[in-house]
Amino acid sequence: MLSRQFVRENAEMVREAIEQKGVTGVDLDEILRIDAEWRELKAEGDNLRHQRNEVSSEIGEYKREGEEEKAQEAIERSSELKAELQRVEDRADELEAKLEARLLEIPNVPHESVPVGDDESDNVERYREGFDDLRTLPEDVIPHYELGEELDILDFERGAKVSGGGFQFVKGEGARLEYALIQFMLDVHREQDYVDVFPPLPVNSESMRGTGQLPKFAEDAYRIGARQDDDHDDDDLWLLPTAEVPVTNMYRDEILLDDDLPIKHQAFSPNFRREAGEHGTETRGYVRVHQFNKVELVNFVRPENSYERLEGLLAEAEEVLDRLDLPYRVLDMCTGDMGFTQAKKYDIEVWAPGDDMDDGPEEGGRWLEVSSVSNFEDFQARRAGIHYRPERHESAEYLHTLNGSGVAVPRVMVAIMEYYQNDDGTITVPEPLRPYMGGQERIEGHDPVGESAVGEGDGDA
Numbered sequence: 141m142l143s144r145q146f147v148r149e150n151a152e153m154v155r156e157a158i159e160q161k162g163v164t165g166v167d168l169d170e171i172l173r174i175d176a177e178w179r180e181l182k183a184e185g186d187n188l189r190h191q192r193n194e195v196s197s198e199i200g201e202y203k204r205e206g207e208e209e210k211a212q213e214a215i216e217r218s219s220e221l222k223a224e225l226q227r228v229e230d231r232a233d234e235l236e237a238k239l240e241a242r243l244l245e246i247p248n249v250p251h252e253s254v255p256v257g258d259d260e261s262d263n264v265e266r267y268r269e270g271f272d273d274l275r276t277l278p279e280d281v282i283p284h285y286e287l288g289e290e291l292d293i294l295d296f297e298r299g300a301k302v303s304g305g306g307f308q309f310v311k312g313e314g315a316r317l318e319y320a321l322i323q324f325m326l327d328v329h330r331e332q333d334y335v336d337v338f339p340p341l342p343v344n345s346e347s348m349r350g351t352g353q354l355p356k357f358a359e360d361a362y363r364i365g366a367r368q369d370d371d372h373d374d375d376d377l378w379l380l381p382t383a384e385v386p387v388t389n390m391y392r393d394e395i396l397l398d399d400d401l402p403i404k405h406q407a408f409s410p411n412f413r414r415e416a417g418e419h420g421t422e423t424r425g426y427v428r429v430h431q432f433n434k435v436e437l438v439n440f441v442r443p444e445n446s447y448e449r450l451e452g453l454l455a456e457a458e459e460v461l462d463r464l465d466l467p468y469r470v471l472d473m474c475t476g477d478m479g480f481t482q483a484k485k486y487d488i489e490v491w492a493p494g495d496d497m498d499d500g501p502e503e504g505g506r507w508l509e510v511s512s513v514s515n516f517e518d519f520q521a522r523r524a525g526i527h528y529r530p531e532r533h534e535s536a537e538y539l540h541t542l543n544g545s546g547v548a549v550p551r552v553m554v555a556i557m558e559y560y561q562n563d564d565g566t567i568t569v570p571e572p573l574r575p576y577m578g579g580q581e582r583i584e585g586h587d588p589v590g591e592s593a594v595g596e597g598d599g600d601a
Contacts, residue, residue, distance in 0.1 A: 291585025
């Protein structure tokens, strides 16, 4: 969140950020009015406390001098001041709670280097990698959702039967490939000095607020044991939408030391999101699902180092795709497409050649976002109360948090299934993954099981 002082002193900058990020329902003028009234009440309260202290001194003095009548008048005046002070403090507390809640509605202010734009069409492509030496692809690349069912390594129908639309089974060699990807990613990031964290999967409301998922994006999260539209209690639990939530909140309400920084954690987790997207080839198959695996990279750094670290974090996420020889591009996200909490954000999009999309590269196919690499500056740290102390004798300050996917597994699976596809419908296993699959070089699939696989009635012969 933004500090009330920053909002007060930079009201027009904040108003512009609200507009540029397309955030609705925020009445900045009302927030400023609440803040002004709260400050007036705090000043009034300080004055009343000063008066009461003076009257208390007078009471003692009158009693020492034996002036009981004046002492009694002073006691009555002290009681009046106490009642008035209580009224002022109660109103100030009420306004402060309202102000804190309303400040949570304000988005982060974009860094000055962020391109101004309305939507994804205004994002700026920084560069592409891997297109200079493409492997030879089949004349007609089979989309992953069809190939996955032909090889019986993806089963969307049974996933929907068990859990509903947006869930799936990954089977056999497909499951082995996914496990291999996860272990490969973790090993790559260990080489980059990341410390592993295996987080809890349910997170409480306070943790969701700390990273900005609440109150703005409650409708996208899976809530445990309560109706989705009920008020959010601190003890409520949610299935994590990203490991960013528990890992960032590990240090909530703590003061870290300068010597501790930077802290670099990586966390593998399944993630759960309600986002349904739209029907059609844009989201069909293993692209936009309600449960997916991801390796998340979370950094805690000194404020002066956060933008240098952002570039380093981007390179660390890219290394996964570089080693897998998967073509991709990097986008500098514009203000209207960068998100509520970020000050600056890059997207990494891998190339999947199976479906031609209007916004795909000239080689055909489409782009799939596999990582968002973001600098939140002190926005999350303020919400979560994460400080560091530059020197042991100095006051604690808010640090900066960054994170990025290192990377989202399902869409990398899609890219491998389509880019490493062979003319005979098999899939070549990328060389870096083969040690994790017992040396296996090719995914050939296996025969489906059940009566439906052989045709209805054929099993009665």
